[in-house]
Amino acid sequence: MTNLSEMRLRTAGLRLVPVKPNGWRVLVVENHADDAEKLVRGLERHGHKVIRVDSGGEALQAYDDADLVLIDLDLPDLDGLEVCRSIRVADDTPMIAVTGRGSELDTVLALQAGVDDYLVKPYGFRELMARMEAVMRRTRPQPTAAAAIVHGMLRIDAASRQVTVGGRLVELTRKEFQLLHLLASQAGSVIMRKQIMVQVWGDTWSRRTLDTHVSSLRSKLGSAEWIITVRGVGFRLGDV
Structure with missing residues (x-):
């Protein structure tokens, strides 16, 4: 049976393309070189794209582009x-x-600071992978089967989080x-500024x-016509 989301996309003149799930962008915040090297190597073997930093300051600069953060508290x-609190507030x-x-106190404090799970070293890598998958299922639920949105030359792959324009990544x-x-999910409709800011940035936006x-x-898509400004209202996806 066709679900409501799929009907809306088809009404907007879009088509759904099934895709396979891909790896996540994982930010590893780890000060110990040996631990970091093993963790990065294991994550990359499982198809994840890894960014590694070794300080809290670097973590606060890099987390915005990550799907998941693995952080050592030391x-x-x-x-x-404090790094966890700062990320969670933003x-x-x-x-x-x-x-x-x-x-137990360390675990409680970390959970109160905003982490979604807590794993103590030394740990088994399979346990870490299972916990990562559980956290992502809980915090990033997929309401429908993973699909790509295709709009003209634009293709948006929700599962792998990849975007191409005319085949260019x-x-x-x-x-x-x-x-x-x-x-793109509401192509043909004008989306109000406030709705965009709340849905994308939550309580912290300007x-x-x-x-x-x-x-x-x-700039990245190659044309200003991909996103049309509707003055005084919001934005809509354009046709290029």
Whole structure:
């Protein structure tokens, strides 16, 4: 039976293309070189794209483009709990603490700071993968079977989070992808600014943030006509 989301896409003149799930963009925040190397190598073997940093300051600069954060709480510059709190205040990026702190109090404090799960070193890699999958199912549920949205030369693959224009791969940040996917999922409709900002940025947004991301998307997609501004209302996906 055709679901409501699929009917809306077809009404907008789009077609659904089944795709296979792909790896996630994982940010590894790990100060210990040996632990980081093993973790990065294991994640890459399982098809994930990994960004590795070794300080809290770098983590706060890099988390926005990650699907999932694996963070050690023992960092050289900032307290790991404060880093987790800062990320959680600004975003809903899933986080798993992977740390040597093994007390019940440590676990409670980390969960209160916003992590979605807690794993104590040493751990089994298969357990980590299972926990990652469980966290992603819980925090990033897929309402329908993974599908790509195709609109003219534009193709948006929700499962792998890849965007192509005329076959050219377009590298987007997580927020840019969410913004474009929102517009494409309601192609033909004008989406109000407030709706976009709430759905993409939640409680932490500004008018300037949205305009900056729209400008960046237009540049990366290769034409300002991909995103049309409806003055005083919002934006809609264009036809190029």
